[in-house]
Amino acid sequence: MTLDARRLREDFPILARLVRGKPLAYLDNAATSQKPKSVIDALSSFYSTNNANVHRGVHTLSEESTNMAEAVRAKLAAFVGAPKPETLVFTRNATESLNLIAHAWGRKFLKKGDLVLSTEMEHHSNIVPWQLLAAERGVRVKYVPVLADGTLDLDACRALLAEGPKLFTFTAISNAIGTVNPVLELIRMGKAAGATVSVDVCQWAPHRPMDLRTWGADFASFSAHKMLGPTGVGVLWGREELLEAMDPFLGGGDMISRVTLERSTWNALPYKFEAGTPNYADQVAFGPALDYLSAAGLDAIREHEDRLAAKAKALLEERGVTVLGPSEPSKRSGVVSFNVPGLHPHDVGTIFDLEGVAVRVGHHCCQPLMHKLQCGGTARASFYLYNDDSDVEALRRALQRTLDFFKIGAKAGAR
Amino acid sequence: MEGDAELQDLYREVLLDYFRSTTRKGKVEPADVRAHGINPVCGDEIEITVQREGGKFAKLRYAGHGCVISQASAAMMGEALEGRTETEVRALIKAFKSMMLENAPVSELPSDLEALSALEGVRRFPLRVKCATLAWNTILQGLDAAPAEEA
Known part of the structure; x- marks a missing residue:
């Protein structure tokens, strides 16, 4: 084709x-992709005919908008090969997805002295959250060096992984210079070293097929706006057991199961991580973007x-x-x-x-x-x-x- | 080449000359005023060092890398500020910034700043105005942080 x-x-x-x-x-x-007419029209049509807050009412519009937004989550699961739609958490952008990992996973599972391994090739959004965590929790952050040709130094990567990092977080493709990393090999290396592996797929998901089920990573972050979709929709995919084990990111509406003045219990995945009114209109308009990419191949x-x-x-x-x-x-x-x-x-x-x-x-x-x-x-x-x-x-x-x-x-x- | 009027207005010949000039590139040590500036949009960095003498800016040097606009503006600034008292320096910075940021007419520039009218064309490229003002904002920060010279 x-x-x-x-x-x-x-x-x-x-x-x-x-x-x-x-x-x-x-x-x-x-930086961002342009949008096909089908995406622009979907947004306009949603507001003209279906809009109501999701997961809240029993009225028709609320049911429609909830179903439409959830249908896109299911479509997205098929697109990226996620085992279940509820392992996909909608965020504002990929930066928020990475920060969610740092807060909800990092704060719970990392302690003073633990090592986070990133790379010199990362976008600031995959460096700064770890530096913040280092300042707050005393975790150490190291970086896999980049060689003169703009590729990762895999020998150095092996040596650093041998130091036993708790997290290995890297980009699949460099946004700045376009290096395609050996993603599957890096995931295997990270898992073999016992690390939790997080992949920034912002530059991968819009351009290359992926199958999260078989990749073997633990987290993947990307955003809709780089793949023909609207702005304001980021995605965090996480392995189900990890998402279950993590504490919430933000607290508030939608993310709770039961609230008393003393304590609260958390809603099921993915809502545990989607506090407050989500950006459901843009999520709905993300659907035609995925259709467009699938049709083009x-x-x-x-x-x-x-x-x-x-x-x-x-x-x-x-x-x-x-x-x-x-x-x-x-x-x-x-x-x-x-x-x-x-x-x-x-x-x-x-x-x-x-x-x-x-x-x-x-x-x-x-x-x-x-x-x-x-x-x-x-x-x-x-x-x-x-x-x-x-x-x-x-x-x-x-x-x-x-x-x-x-x-x-x-x-x-x-x- | 045809259709380059816009470009020639932005990159006036005199700017390109200043951009290539090395007269005030580098550092003076020891420095009485030292300031480090960053343009977060492009990551450009500039370090400005000044030696004072007899109550005046005797030598101003700038180091770092930057575009034609930011480097030419730094070179022209050095030329305009050397030999001035701090009061004069502050007045000139104010006049230049109001030309760039508030669209003050070029005719209102003090005659000492006449050469800087070459940066007038930058005002039509709003994203580039920060390039032109980087050196000026940097020296201003340096002045505010440095102890005033003893009388």
Whole structure:
């Protein structure tokens, strides 16, 4: 199955707009994806016809909205291969999912001196919660080093796992430079070392098939907005026994079973972790996003992105631009992170914007990784299913304009 | 190249010259004023060091990495502030910031700051204004933290 991106594009209203007089070339998909009309319509239709608070009333609307929101949880379970829908907890975003692990699992099961193993490649959201826990509980945090080619140092990883960390938490794919980690191997290594294993799949879930049942991890975190869904819906998947053993995250409505003035008991999974009125409208609108991805096919999506990303990488390198991350195509995602020699990513981003090309510039919330790779930041083009060759061509035009304007390639100081 | 009017307005020739200039890059030691600034949007860092002499800024140097706008602005700031008393320095910082942040007309800049009118075009790129003001906010923090020079 191959993708007809030209046809898919028509489903995404925003792709028809102009930016600074140029057709939008949206290459910031690692930050967030655009939404198909079916998702936008679902949100509007839900508020127009079904809206009522979930899990509360016996009236028709409440029943409808509860059923619709829960149907999406079931759909999502099938999409990511979760053994049961109730092992999927809805949060606000993946950052909240990771913080939920730190609070509800970490505070209960980690004690002073315990080791948490993360990596130098992580998004700040998989570093800072552990640092906070270190300050509060005296746990130690260590990081698997990143090699010069942007891959994890697996020998060092083995040595660190031999120190017996209680938790091994890592990203499946680097959001900043697009390195695809050997996820299954890392999970096996972590479990063999006796660690609880948490995987950040934010950059994986939108692009590659996954089967949580067979992966063998204990936690997985991701967010709907990077996979064609609405903002405000994050997901934490956890192994059922772990979720059962954990204490609640936030206290309040929906998460309780019985409350007296002295004590309370907790509701069943997943509601124990979903205190307060959930973002059920956006959860409902996440459903058509999953349908859209399923219809397009994740394998076809990945193949399509890989082709565009490889083409973009080649044209950048032909023009003397440094592309970060591994050179082996099998270790790369649809993220192409680059630096124009002698130019700051911010200046690159501004000129790209004038060409209608949306790329992310800066540290990508990965300052430790940028520091390790000895750059303050990068410009990052990231592809998704609705991108096509015209976007790569826009990238080429924007780059040429940048090189011409700053006379890169001409003698320095020739002005 | 056609259609570059917008770009040429943002990246005026004089800014590119200041960006490439190394005259005030580096550090002065020992420093009477030392300040470290970060632009959280891009992670750019700047360290500004100043030596005072006879009640005036004698030498100002900036170190770190940054975009054309932030580096050129730091270089121009160094040029504008050297030889000034602290009172003058604070007045110039205020005038520059009101041009960038409050859209004060460039014609209101003190004649000493005339060169800085080259940053006028940045105002049309709101996301880049922080790049232009980074050095200025940093030195201001440094002044507030440093003991005033003995009279």
